Amino acid sequence: MAISVETFFLNPDAEGTLQARIQQMIAHGILSGRFRKGEKLPSSRKLAQHLGVSRITVTLAYTELLANDYLESRDRSGYYVSENAPEPPQFTPNPTSSGDNIDWSRALGRRFTGGRTPTKPLDWSSYRYPFIYGQTDPTLFDHANWRHCALQALGQKDFSALTTDYFDQDDPKLIEFIARHTLPRRGILAQPDEILVTMGAQNALRLTAQVLLTQRRTAAIEEPCYHALRDILTQSRCYLSPVEVDTDGLPPDALPDHADVIFTTPSHQSPTNATMPLERRKALLDKAREMDALIVEDDYEFEISFLRSPSPALKSLDSDGRVIYVGSFSKSIFPGLRLGYLVGSKQFIRECRALRASVLRHPPGHIQRTAAYFLNLGHYDSLIRRMGQVFARRRNVMEQALADHGLGVEGRGVFGGSSIWMRAPEGVDTEELDHILRTRSVLIEPGRTFFRGPGAPRNFYRLAYSSIPSERIPDGIAILAEELTKLTR
DSSP states (O other): OBOOGGGOOOOTTOOSOHHHHHHHHHHHHHHTTSSOTTOBOOOHHHHHHHHTSOHHHHHHHHHHHHHTTSEEEETTTEEEEOTTOOOOOOOOOOTTSOOOOOOHHHHOSSOOOOOOOOOOOTTGGGSSEEOOSSOOOTTTSOHHHHHHHHHHHTSGGGHHHHHOOOSSOOOHHHHHHIIIIIGGGGTOOOOGGGEEEESHHHHHHHHHHHHHOOTTOEEEEEESOOHHHHHHHHHTTOEEEEEEOBTTBOOGGGSOTTOSEEEEOOSSOTTTOOOOOHHHHHHHHHHHHHHTOEEEEEOTTTTOOSSSOOOOOGGGGOSSSOEEEEEESTTTTOGGGOOEEEEOOHHHHHHHHHHHHHHTOSSOHHHHHHHHHHHHTTHHHHHHHHHHHHHHHHHHHHHHHHHHTTOOEEEEOSSOOSEEEEEOOTTOOHHHHHHHHHTTTEEOEESGGGSOSTTOOSSEEEEEOSSSOGGGHHHHHHHHHHHHHHHTO
């Protein structure tokens, strides 16, 4: 089997000569298992044209790899991965030295493994066509100003913010910005004691589930929904009642009368991108009031609104205090920041604050103060504006490429966002498709994990445009369409 030339691309951040970088690229592919023994490499001419280098550079790289037994040459045929290619060392642990004689099947009181949250390859940036959600594009991030804000937070003036154990408090500068600038943009007014900083939105959802739910209570969730939320609620041992979403999001009339807490993503349904109309939002509030149920609103990605202004937050329409609002800076700044927030009634926030203090006390003071400076100095708004402009271009390119190849779009954000929800033809398993595409340096996100139960549909998938340059999108979509065609023959 021949390795596609599109699998190869030079990392612009790699060091060394072109020849050395090509050697490293191929050797890494072999050692990682991406290139298998016996597979044929592209000709030196074809690879040189693809990489934009001279043919002699590729030939010299092949020759060096041949000398080191990574490759073998076959007459009139070309270069192949050697049957004797080096492999990563395999270490067999000494069974007598482990010292673990515990029967963990009996010792474990509760289990948290076995969820359906997917894993993304750690080397996702090495793929040429990474259509994966939630990763940072380093070309867009404002490194210089973030570094400046971090240094400012390390200064003598802010020494107390860096070193103080807030215990059950948060950085007052960050809380002030959220209360005075972030929340009013969503039509929400809140006092400082109604806001809690969390380690991202996922931590906010877990705190909420632990405070509100018991084994006797029922949580209504969207179907499909954010897979990490389903794992969180499953671990809480509450009753789960999935409600199938439509083109307008969660239908209030389909909610079970016995639900105690309703989890929803009304402004940007995860993963379908459906936006709940204003009238349905009011109907949902009325239904919750009738049921005496609470609503947890995950308002992720509202900042990425490059087509039109986002709809009012459900929390802004709430006159009863029954809506708990979850926000995050992790998607808009960078996911490793792990900084989100909860907004709710004082009594609820007080309990969440106490629970947080018993587990992780509070998010690191330096991170909070750095983010506060980044927000207050206007860098965050500039970043969001830049991301919106770039994402708008990428989405246009992706939609045109999808239309050119006749691929089925199931849902797209009406105000923006960073992904498109897709439906493959019936009978296509997108997990199998994902496995095939990875061999051609394409990453997608299979959709099965967003659904509950063994009968979950397998032909949905998500394509994100947040981490891939516009110029690579058409070629990546072309490869996707090609492999889909093969699977449907």
